[in-house]
Amino acid sequence: MQYLHTMIRVSNLDETLHFFCDLLGMKEISRKSSDKGRFTLVFLAAAEDEDRARQDKAPMIELTYNWDPEEYTGGRNFGHLAYRVDDIYGLCDHLKANGVTINRPPRDGYMAFIRTPDNISIELLQKGEALPPKEPWASMENTGTW
Ligand SMILES: C[C@@H](O)C(=O)SC[C@H](NC(=O)CC[C@H](N)C(=O)O)C(=O)NCC(=O)O
């Protein structure tokens, strides 16, 4: 079995593409629209995964945009999408300067949380840090900031 993608439904495709592509640097791999189904699917890959994703050998996010507005609520059982980043402080500064709320700041240089325009949680983890972290979990306790 091979992990292919995680699908998230989005209420505004342009805002979501701005978040993932313009701000987080992700790359659009493919898209498909259905006039009959009245939806658009957009597949995104992390920049480092782009070439492999185009060969269907890397995991992606599948954005589902339903043309007719829907209320996306609940889903508490869904946690987050996690990405390993080169410079967690630099990236969070860049995101903050572009209006993204850093729900859980990278105060430990290890982990940060942000949200997509539809409030889906995105975890950012500093490259070079082990998973799970070497230090006691106490430093990761939810202090209610994300
Ligand atoms: C291309 C492949 O990766 C898919 O996931 S297509 C799955 C299909 N998606 C849709 O029909 C999109 C529009 C639909 N209104 C929706 O919001 O899902 C599908 O079967 N979706 C149902 C599901 O639960 O994923």
Ligand code: NI
């Ligand atoms: Ni899918």
